[in-house]
Amino acid sequence: RVVMGTKVDQNHVNWVTAYNMLTGIRFVVSRTNAKMDRELTDADFEAKHKFSFDITGNELTPSAKYDFKFKDYAPWVFRHLRTIFGLDPADYLVSLTSKYILSELGSPGKSGSFFYFSRDYKYIIKTIHHAEHKFLRKILKEYYNHVRENPNTLLSQFYGLHRVKMPFGRKIHFVVMNNLFPPHRDVHQTYDLKGSTIGRDYKEEELENNPRATRKDLNWLRRNMHLEFGPTKKKDFIEQMQKDVKLLQKLKIMDYSLLIGIHDLERGNDENLRDKTLKVFQPGGEDADEPAPNMLMRTPSKLESARKAKELRHMIKTQKPVPMEQSSSKMPDELPDHKDSYFYSDDGGFRATHEDDAPGEEIYYLGIIDCLTHYSFIKRMEHFLKGLTNQESQISAIPPERYGDRFVKFISGNTKTREAAEREKAEEAEA
Ligand code: ATP
Numbered sequence: 001r002v003v004m005g006t007k008v009d010q011n012h013v014n015w016v017t018a019y020n021m022l023t024g025i026r027f028v029v030s031r032t033n034a035k036m037d038r039e040l041t042d043a044d045f046e047a048k049h050k051f052s053f054d055i056t057g058n059e060l061t062p063s064a065k066y067d068f069k070f071k072d073y074a075p076w077v078f079r080h081l082r083t084i085f086g087l088d089p090a091d092y093l094v095s096l097t098s099k100y101i102l103s104e105l106g107s108p109g110k111s112g113s114f115f116y117f118s119r120d121y122k123y124i125i126k127t128i129h130h131a132e133h134k135f136l137r138k139i140l141k142e143y144y145n146h147v148r149e150n151p152n153t154l155l156s157q158f159y160g161l162h163r164v165k166m167p168f169g170r171k172i173h174f175v176v177m178n179n180l181f182p183p184h185r186d187v188h189q190t191y192d193l194k195g196s197t198i199g200r201d202y203k204e205e206e207l208e209n210n211p212r213a214t215r216k217d218l219n220w221l222r223r224n225m226h227l228e229f230g231p232t233k234k235k236d237f238i239e240q241m242q243k244d245v246k247l248l249q250k251l252k253i254m255d256y257s258l259l260i261g262i263h264d265l266e267r268g269n270d271e272n273l274r275d276k277t278l279k280v281f282q283p284g285g286e287d288a289d290e291p292a293p294n295m296l297m298r299t300p301s302k303l304e305s306a307r308k309a310k311e312l313r314h315m316i317k318t319q320k321p322v323p324m325e326q327s328s329s330k331m332p333d334e335l336p337d338h339k340d341s342y343f344y345s346d347d348g349g350f351r352a353t354h355e356d357d358a359p360g361e362e363i364y365y366l367g368i369i370d371c372l373t374h375y376s377f378i379k380r381m382e383h384f385l386k387g388l389t390n391q392e393s394q395i396s397a398i399p400p401e402r403y404g405d406r407f408v409k410f411i412s413g414n415t416k417t418r419e420a421a422e423r424e425k426a427e428e429a430e431a
């Protein structure tokens with residue numbers, strides 16, 4: 001997949017779906033945010049609310065451009081999760097609610113999921129399989145507890161779980177989560193690592209034409225790559241990864257990976273490439289007055305943030321279902337600035353360090369992604385494939401315990417400073 005994606009505008013096949021997703025999110029999030037905060041109850045984890053949108057509107061929902069149904073899951077849990085992850089409620093809504101809003105990432109992969117970036121590139125909407133949806137609901141409480149105990153978790157940060165259905169259409173489940181990659185820094189190399197080597201190779205010939213494609217374990221090993229962390233960061237990173245993987249093992253999750261984006265500070269941003277990107281995204285025709293989306297977005301100034309917050313306050317006030325007296329008086333622009341978690345605190349990522357913990361030459365943007373696949377689901381798929389080919393399957397899934405151990409071993413073994421890696425190489429050559 002290429003990271004930039006295609007703009008989803010009125011002419012895009014998925015325009016209506018994307019539009020409805022965002023309309024729904026805006027409605028349900030402002031509806032929940034407008035209420036006074038409260039402690040979670042057990043029922044919050046099971047909660048689901050259904051809304052019908054149509055062009056005329058009714059007492060519950062405002063009028064929308066299209067007819068569709070929208071379902072919101074565990075809104076209070078996700079509100080709390082967003083707070084733990086340090087999101088500014090105003091930012092969240094504004095990011096997900098501009099006019100044409102999203103870009104779609106490449107073509108759907110094996111799993112058939114679609115990915116959409118918010119226009120400021122901070123958030124990703126991923127459509128998920130019904131089984132993944134059911135599974136996330138099932139594990140939500142354990143995920144929530146884990147995040148509370150580990151606010152610096154490397155696991156995907158889930159901000160919302162929703163479902164959209166168009167008349168005569170099928171039900172589309174989706175999550176909103178963090179985009180690991182920064183809007184303002186070129187990611188020079190991307191790796192998706194699982195700790196397995198079977199089929200984990202992106203064709204080197206194709207990398208020549210497409211150097212920013214997502215590479216895999218074998219490409220990593222071939223280049224003798226490492227996560228270059230000195231003693232302090234190495235310890236912190238591995239400890240957190242171990243805790244996260246422990247949860248995944250307990251929940252019998254498999255097939256996740258460590259996604260790594262590498263920004264080489266010496267190389268910096270390639271302004272030529274960014275110009276090209278600008279052209280790709282440059283809105284033409286009736287959209288010409290819109291600012292260029294995502295990759296090129298600056299961080300909004302204080303003034304802009306204040307204006308956004310004001311817009312948001314207005315938005316919340318005009319949502320029908322929220323009685324005025326329930327509106328929280330603590331408005332988003334009074335909250336402290338967005339507090340990034342530890343692994344995302346060096347310009348949105350985690351900077352390499354040397355043996356003496358002095359800053360290194362790369363910034364890593366990393367996290368554990370695709371963590372909603374339950375073992376039984378893999379097994380079913382394997383069984384299905386075996387039935388088709390009448391052969392032992394090539395993917396040969398290993399149980400979640402072993403998957404996690406192998407993952408941790410691979411990533412830990414590949415975390416070392418440049419100095420250490422060079423020393424080892426020299427020793428090897430000597431021996
Ligand atoms: P499959 O099950 O076939 O592996 P999938 O549809 O479940 O695919 P993911 O593995 O979740 O998709 O992600 C596919 C790719 O999308 C990743 O390799 C990465 O390039 C990009 N991606 C996914 N999640 C994120 C994220 N949070 N931030 C940035 N990029 C992401």
Ligand code: CA
Nearest residue numbers: 255256257370
């Ligand atoms: Ca994957």
Ligand code: CA
Nearest residue numbers: 111255370373
């Ligand atoms: Ca998947």
